[in-house]
Amino acid sequence: MSITRVLVANRGEIAVRIIKACRALGIESVAAVSQADKESLPARTADRAVCIGPPRSADSYLKIESIIAAALGTGSNAVHPGYGFLAEKPELAEACAKHGLTFIGPRPENIRQMGNKLLARAAVSEFGIPVVPGSKKVKNLAEASRIAQEIGFPVLCKAAAGGGGRGIKIVADPKQLREAFETAAAEARAAFGDDTLYFERYIPNARHIEVQVLGDRFGNVIHVGERDCSLQRRYQKVIEEAPAPRLSEALREEIRQAAATVARNLHYENAGTVEFIVDQDRGAFYFLEVNTRIQVEHPVTEMITGIDLVQEQIRIADGQPLSLSQSEVRFSGHAIECRITAESPSHAFRPCPGSIVEWRPPEGPSVRVDSHCFSGYVVPPFYDSLLAKLITRGDDRSEAVERMRLALENFTVRGVDTVIPFLRFLLHHPDYTAGKVNTRWLEAQVEQFSHCA
Amino acid sequence: MVSKSGYIPGTAAGSGIAAAPVARPVMSSTAETKEPVAQAKPARAEAKPIDTGVVEGAVAITAPMVGTFYTAPEPGAAPFVQLGGRVDEDATVGLIEVMKVFNAVKSGAPGVIAKICVENGQFVEYGQTLFLVRPEVVLDNEDPPE
Numbered sequence: 001m002s003i004t005r006v007l008v009a010n011r012g013e014i015a016v017r018i019i020k021a022c023r024a025l026g027i028e029s030v031a032a033v034s035q036a037d038k039e040s041l042p043a044r045t046a047d048r049a050v051c052i053g054p055p056r057s058a059d060s061y062l063k064i065e066s067i068i069a070a071a072l073g074t075g076s077n078a079v080h081p082g083y084g085f086l087a088e089k090p091e092l093a094e095a096c097a098k099h100g101l102t103f104i105g106p107r108p109e110n111i112r113q114m115g116n117k118l119l120a121r122a123a124v125s126e127f128g129i130p131v132v133p134g135s136k137k138v139k140n141l142a143e144a145s146r147i148a149q150e151i152g153f154p155v156l157c158k159a160a161a162g163g164g165g166r167g168i169k170i171v172a173d174p175k176q177l178r179e180a181f182e183t184a185a186a187e188a189r190a191a192f193g194d195d196t197l198y199f200e201r202y203i204p205n206a207r208h209i210e211v212q213v214l215g216d217r218f219g220n221v222i223h224v225g226e227r228d229c230s231l232q233r234r235y236q237k238v239i240e241e242a243p244a245p246r247l248s249e250a251l252r253e254e255i256r257q258a259a260a261t262v263a264r265n266l267h268y269e270n271a272g273t274v275e276f277i278v279d280q281d282r283g284a285f286y287f288l289e290v291n292t293r294i295q296v297e298h299p300v301t302e303m304i305t306g307i308d309l310v311q312e313q314i315r316i317a318d319g320q321p322l323s324l325s326q327s328e329v330r331f332s333g334h335a336i337e338c339r340i341t342a343e344s345p346s347h348a349f350r351p352c353p354g355s356i357v358e359w360r361p362p363e364g365p366s367v368r369v370d371s372h373c374f375s376g377y378v379v380p381p382f383y384d385s386l387l388a389k390l391i392t393r394g395d396d397r398s399e400a401v402e403r404m405r406l407a408l409e410n411f412t413v414r415g416v417d418t419v420i421p422f423l424r425f426l427l428h429h430p431d432y433t434a435g436k437v438n439t440r441w442l443e444a445q446v447e448q449f450s451h452c453a
Numbered sequence: 454m455v456s457k458s459g460y461i462p463g464t465a466a467g468s469g470i471a472a473a474p475v476a477r478p479v480m481s482s483t484a485e486t487k488e489p490v491a492q493a494k495p496a497r498a499e500a501k502p503i504d505t506g507v508v509e510g511a512v513a514i515t516a517p518m519v520g521t522f523y524t525a526p527e528p529g530a531a532p533f534v535q536l537g538g539r540v541d542e543d544a545t546v547g548l549i550e551v552m553k554v555f556n557a558v559k560s561g562a563p564g565v566i567a568k569i570c571v572e573n574g575q576f577v578e579y580g581q582t583l584f585l586v587r588p589e590v591v592l593d594n595e596d597p598p599e
């Protein structure tokens with residue numbers, strides 16, 4: 001392995017996850033931490049920690065110069081960006097290359113192309129993959145009106161530079177068009193510095209299905225199966241699982257192959273996720289976007305394939321071929337992940353930073369907890385509210401669900417409010433148990449939960 | 454802003470950005486969830502502590518960014534400041550280089566350089582103590598208060 005020391009340019013549970021993967025490969029790790037994270041678990045468990053700036057992420061985790069300086073100053077020869085922060089900024093990948101550092105992720109041109117949703121849609125249609133019916137760049141309100149009529153209401157107004165659900169507006173009828181178009185443009189300008197918008201058909205009864213792909217620099221591409229991430233609140237995933245339930249084997253295989261086709265045509269290197277929308281009313285699927293990073297929900301794939309995706313990322317970046325071929329990928333059982341966030345479900349999910357008095361996660365052979373928390377840890381107010389990912393595996397879905405219920409019962413967190421009570425509620429819901437959900441289902445349960453809470 | 458005990462305030466000095474040795478792993482490997490190293494301060498045995506000492510009444514000038522610290526404007530030039538030298542608030546006390554961009558570090562406090570805590574070419578972290586400055590006391594007699 002030519003990678004000998006990895007700078008971990010992230011925080012929280014994913015930093016811990018990357019440090020573990022490095023250790024398993026016999027590689028040293030350096031945690032780049034903000035001032036607020038100097039006593040964090042990544043800072044303590046990495047071989048070394050370096051303070052890169054003040055708590056505000058704009059002054060620390062989002063500063064490319066500081067990441068590069070920290071990597072060079074500690075003799076690291078690779079940088080792992082995790083997810084969020086700089087993970088999908090092609091500028092970081094380019095800066096790494098310029099300074100002789102290996103970026104553990106895809107090539108910058110793939111990050112750039114897939115980062116722009118319009119470019120991504122155009123590229124992927126060329127590969128013969130269905131994309132959600134929609135427009136190219138919409139220049140002005142007059143054009144917006146014409147295109148929206150063509151697609152039909154309700155229509156989605158989306159930011160080309162968007163991501164993470166930001167810059168998306170549902171336009172129910174023509175009367176709402178002007179306001180939606182103008183506010184979406186303003187939001188996109190503020191959030192991404194780019195107010196390019198486009199329209200897409202709105203699919204009311206949709207599932208969000210994504211496929212994990214891996215590619216190496218020798219042109220080998222495999223898929224590692226799909227995940228169902230339909231349970232979302234405000235476009236943020238809450239529960240994910242693999243494989244996707246209630247999907248015909250024919251459609252499942254078609255979606256997996258479509259993802260592999262996308263990755264192959266992009267000459268994709270490293271780990272990525274091809275996201276699709278499945279229209280349950282039409283039995284059709286459409287390409288949505290490619291996430292050019294390791295994803296939060298990667299553990300459910302690991303739990304049913306036995307593949308360590310983060311180790312695989314490091315090996316690929318090191319220039320090694322994929323450690324397995326498509327026919328060697330074996331799927332076994334079912335896995336579910338719940339995101340444990342510091343939000344108060346009984347108070348409109350308001351973020352709840354503060355001191356964790358007691359942290360007692362569940363244990364067991366089919367239970368996995370990815371976390372950076374411990375009793376006495378203070379959840380800082382500067383970052384996202386993810387405390388842990390709770391993952392259970394079963395031989396089939398019902399066993400995985402049963403184990404998740406038990407694991408949630410045995411998860412004790414005192415000091416900060418968490419979404420655990422809400423997750424327990426969801427896991428016992430008959431719709432969830434039956435897999436009869438779509439991307440709007442969870443929002444409705446928020447309402448239900450607040451009534452019975 | 455002065456680094457507290459238990460956290461490595463810096464790295465072995467001297468060779469600039471060349472590979473600084475890192476401390477050995479503190480934690481065992483692989484277990485997916487492990488009991489956090491928790492309350493006890495982490496052992497950082499091999500991290501070479503830099504003596505930022507305590508100079509009574511002195512204030513620290515800390516690194517405003519992570520990067521490579523230089524004591525002089527260019528190789529071979531006289532350093533910006535020397536031990537015992539006077540600085541005013543706006544005085545440049547050193548440079549920090551980040552991706553070929555040199556940023557001036559200002560004293561921030563008027564006084565006398567009481568301690569130099571870093572070496573030329575050393576990698577410094579954000580918030581690391583670079584100098585200690587004894588504030589200048591302007592009094593009629595020579596006796597400091599207390």
